Amino acid sequence: MVAYKDIQASNASINDANAPRVAVFVGGTSGIGQLTLRALVATGTSLRIYLIGRPSSEERSRRFIQELQTVNASAEVIWVEADVSLLAEGKKACEHIKSRESRIDLLFLTTGYSPFGVRQETSEGLETSLVLSYYTRMLFILHLLPLLRKSEAPRVVSVLGGGMERTSSINVDDIDLEKPGSFGITTAQPHYAALQTVFLDKAASEHPDVTFIHAWPGMVNTGNVWRGLHASQSILYWFIWGLLEPLIRLISSTDDVAGQRNLFLCTSAAFGGRGVPWTGQAGTSTLRTRDGGLFLANYKCDSTPNDKVVHVLREKASAKVWEHTHEVLRPYL
Numbered sequence: 319m320v321a322y323k324d325i326q327a328s329n330a331s332i333n334d335a336n337a338p339r340v341a342v343f344v345g346g347t348s349g350i351g352q353l354t355l356r357a358l359v360a361t362g363t364s365l366r367i368y369l370i371g372r373p374s375s376e377e378r379s380r381r382f383i384q385e386l387q388t389v390n391a392s393a394e395v396i397w398v399e400a401d402v403s404l405l406a407e408g409k410k411a412c413e414h415i416k417s418r419e420s421r422i423d424l425l426f427l428t429t430g431y432s433p434f435g436v437r438q439e440t441s442e443g444l445e446t447s448l449v450l451s452y453y454t455r456m457l458f459i460l461h462l463l464p465l466l467r468k469s470e471a472p473r474v475v476s477v478l479g480g481g482m483e484r485t486s487s488i489n490v491d492d493i494d495l496e497k498p499g500s501f502g503i504t505t506a507q508p509h510y511a512a513l514q515t516v517f518l519d520k521a522a523s524e525h526p527d528v529t530f531i532h533a534w535p536g537m538v539n540t541g542n543v544w545r546g547l548h549a550s551q552s553i554l555y556w557f558i559w560g561l562l563e564p565l566i567r568l569i570s571s572t573d574d575v576a577g578q579r580n581l582f583l584c585t586s587a588a589f590g591g592r593g594v595p596w597t598g599q600a601g602t603s604t605l606r607t608r609d610g611g612l613f614l615a616n617y618k619c620d621s622t623p624n625d626k627v628v629h630v631l632r633e634k635a636s637a638k639v640w641e642h643t644h645e646v647l648r649p650y651l
């Protein structure tokens with residue numbers, strides 16, 4: 319287990335020499351993304367951050383950016399408007415960033431919500447929570463990989479369910495969960511998390527110079543579940559929520575702790591050997607390497623390779639998931 323005091327000590331030693339200089343946050347308009355962005359800016363380093371968000375979040379995000387400016391005048395936070403539940407909008411945001419930058423050090427991905435209720439398709443014909451939790455994130459990775467590879471310490475952090483995969487989590491015969499009975503709260507989220515691990519495991523094997531992290535954040539009381547329930551508009555779910563909410567509040571990480579832990583994931587050499595020097599136990603990738611690859615990490619920032627399960631998923635699903643994902647994303651690449 320990585321002690322919280324060691325995380326704080328590591329974060330306290332972030333400086334201009336080891337911090338990301340250019341970062342992209344997709345999902346930084348609220349929740350874990352926002353907490354992490356705030357913690358990163360508060361390190362006082364000079365950096366430029368692209369904050370991607372939908373129009374409905376612009377007003378409060380501009381206030382957030384102003385607040386960040388008072389915390390660290392050397393941090394430039396650039397608002398990029400895009401409703402990334404649409405892949406065409408995600409593509410536009412990536413093109414914008416690519417036209418302005420030649421290098422990216424950190425890509426931090428947190429879009430999504432708990433898929434309560436029935437399927438909700440976007441105008442592009444894909445289920446919305448699937449797009450936010452999976453396709454949009456992979457789209458940003460594929461677009462920005464060439465810029466990430468120009469960094470000395472490139473890192474992609476995606477927050478969802480790393481380490482929680484089971485061999486039965488992926489529905490390989492219905493990746494987009496379109497068939498009757500495929501989509502549901504108990505099946506969709508584990509499916510998204512496993513898809514992500516399988517895709518990132520393959521991307522990491524092709525790009526060993528990039529550190530990929532798929533993190534499971536534990537419970538952080540960001541309202542994420544609440545939003546999923548609200549979207550479902552089901553009385554049953556509201557009832558369940560009424561019972562569970564006090565418990566969730568009790569067991570959740572505080573905002574500050576969640577921000578610091580995710581900042582550690584963004585910067586520490588514990589994952590991949592590049593970044594803020596780390597003398598504790600080094601993380602192990604899904605390929606059992608330490609100097610690069612895909613690291614699965616839990617909410618305490620422990621590396622949880624889950625390698626037996628990942629091995630089975632790799633054999634059973636990797637080629638199909640890789641091919642299908644590229645097929646879906648091709649018009650937007």
Ligand SMILES: NC(=O)c1ccc[n+]([C@@H]2O[C@H](COP(=O)([O-])OP(=O)(O)OC[C@H]3O[C@@H](n4cnc5c(N)ncnc54)[C@H](OP(=O)(O)O)[C@@H]3O)[C@@H](O)[C@H]2O)c1
Nearest residue numbers: 345347348349350375403428429430477536537538540542
């Ligand atoms: N919080 C937890 O305890 C927990 C536990 C396990 C897994 N997770 C997963 O970890 C990830 C991050 O969680 P979080 O708590 O930070 O989530 P969050 O606070 O709900 O933030 C998620 C991000 O997704 C965006 N988003 C949500 N619905 C959208 C839509 N329909 N169209 C466009 N953008 C949308 C939000 O944008 P706006 O700001 O515009 O709403 C926000 O930037 C999520 O995938 C979540 O499912 C969270």
